[in-house]
Amino acid sequence: MPSKCLVVIEVSQKQRYIFSSNRLRENIGASIVVAKMTEKIPRLALQEYANSENKELGSFTFYDPNNEEPFNNTVFCFNGGGKSVYKFNNKEEAKTFIKIASRYTIKNYFGIEIFYALYEYDTDNETEIEAVEHLYEKLEEKKQTRLQSFRLIGIGLNQKCPSTSLPIHVLNKTDGIPQRLIDTAKEDLERINHDIRANSPNLDTYGKDGFNLQVYTKLAEVKEQDKFFERYLPSQYREECRFAHDMDLLGGSKNKKNQIAVITIDGNGMGERIHNLKNVLVDKNKTNSYLDVLKENSQYITDVYESAIREVTGMLCEKENWNELKQTLSLEENIKNGTRYLPIRPLIAAGDDICLLTDARIALSVTTNLLKAINDKSKRSAIIKKMNTGAKKYSKEFLEFIPENGLFASAGFVICKQKYPFSRAYELAEGLCSNAKKRLSAEKELKKNGASMLDFHIAMGEVDNTISNERARRKLNENIDTRKPFVLEPKEGSYAFDYHNFQKAMNMLKAVDSLNTDSESSTEKRVGKSKIKEFAYYIRQGNEMAKSFLNQTAEMSQVIKVDEMENQNGNYSIFLDAIEMYDFDVDINEGRKKHENGKLSN
Helix, strand or coil: CCEEEEEEEEEECHHHHHCCCCCHHHHHHHHHHHHHHCCHHHHHHHHHHHHCCCCCCCCCCCECCCCCCCECCCEEEEEECCEEEEEECCHHHHHHHHHHHHHHHHHHCCCCEEEEEEEEEECCCCCHHHHHHHHHHHHHHHHHCCCCCCCCCCCCCCCECCCCCCECCEECCCCCCCEECCCCCHHHHHHHHHHHHHHCCCHHHCCCCEECHHHHHHHCCHHHHHHHHHHHCCHHHCCCEEECCCHHHHCCCCCCCCEEEEEEEEECCHHHHHHHHHHHHHHCCCHHHHHHHHHHHHHHHHHHHHHHHHHHHHHHHCHHHHHHHHHHCCCHHHEECCEEEECEEEEEEECCEEEEEEEHHHHHHHHHHHHHHHHHHHCHHHHHHHHHCCCCCCCHHHHCCCCCCCCCEEEEEEEEECCCCHHHHHHHHHHHHHHHHHHHHHCHHHHHHCCEEEEEEECCCCCCCCHHHHHHHHHHHCCCECCCCEEECCCCCCCCCEHHHHHHHHHHHHHHHHHHHHCCCCCCCCCCHHHHHHHHHHHCCCHHHHHHHHHCCHHHHHHCCHHHHCCCCCCECHHHHHHHCCCCCCCCCHHHHHHHHHHHHC
């Protein structure tokens, strides 16, 4: 009976692992660990085992470290949806692979949780589509029957790690050399100490007494950050630009209470896309090419999202934009030894799942530009054009699965203070992204044609509330609701919650602000910013109250037209959203636009 065996690897609770600390270096190291866990780390595990003399876990023929491509009969099938799938010739080799990879992970990556599942199938009687479905069922069964993750972490006598509140495993000695408190091999201790000291020379500032080993595991990966994340920078800027590795480099004045934004982006309709792929393969009687199609689809998604991030980071790197942002965001401290540190930091980029940190003032511009880039770069015409220039080739069959109108995504970002709990900020951003997807699902025409969605929120300290609960609470106390989430799609003005309408409202507020700069005396503002904020109070009382307030301020009534923007029932106001983002609307392309306008005027 000809058979194959599939193995799936998935990192559990990766968000909690990454965002368990508010220290950016630890977040960076953790994100690298998670990204490497499903593909690179199994290869490292096999390489170490193949070169060792002790083969107690079994022998194998599927990996030869001396070959240029070390995997022989094993196929790394695809990486997508937070999972990686491998295919082996038999069940014994699959089990050996799991033993080697899991032991290596437990030994070297303290605190991370990872699931393995396998499924053996008869290739004569079961298609690849059915085999993958059964494999995922096995994975879900394992998750449901998992042992309790609760465990005794201390008995009240241990000192606590300042980052994790777990017992300290490593002491900071007075001579600057950390010492492990747990029993471990001497070479492991030396390796970790060397890695940490090489990449965190200011380790003593992390904690006066010591650290939990989970922190050490994350910090040991920080040395790879520039190399690991450089694929998100255009190649021409990789020598002179880096991503922020410290909160103070995300923009704002040093030692001030600066605000950051946590942005999450997730592709729309990815599950439906896979379902459609299956149906097409079944109709064409090509069910045993399913793994190949999934591999190409995974590469397609990764290529699109990485190139979209590069386009946005390239905007930040451009000379004209950088010079403009340097003044607007106070980025003087971001230039060190000739290297420019951008006020943005990718943390998660796994296929269509993205998480970024930015200066709060550019979050709106970064997010909208990124959503547009994802759509533009995923269109079939864009892919074919790229292939004609020598870029990665896709099979003729797979090109049929690339949509002519491209892929769409939903985004949510939360603006908060730097010391706001990272894990909570990420949860809020995820909730906003989910909220945007719900609106898309509720609009049948939008869902059918495809559209990108956006939601945002400014955290005011409501740590224990969800987005839906917080908005429900506000709605009870106020007569008027906001228009969020917004739809970003080509037809201007098709929906009341169209992003173009939001931009119109923002432009009206900016026009009010321009009245101040046009006044004869720059020290005397004709319309103070407090007036714009006060406008929000009257909006919540209804359109008539809002118009009455505007009529009392002639300058504002000249440019703000409530009737043009609002529906007549007065239950919603897009101006509430515009006023909320009034202080957070810095265009990352402003420098280029000014430069081009200057050329035209000359």
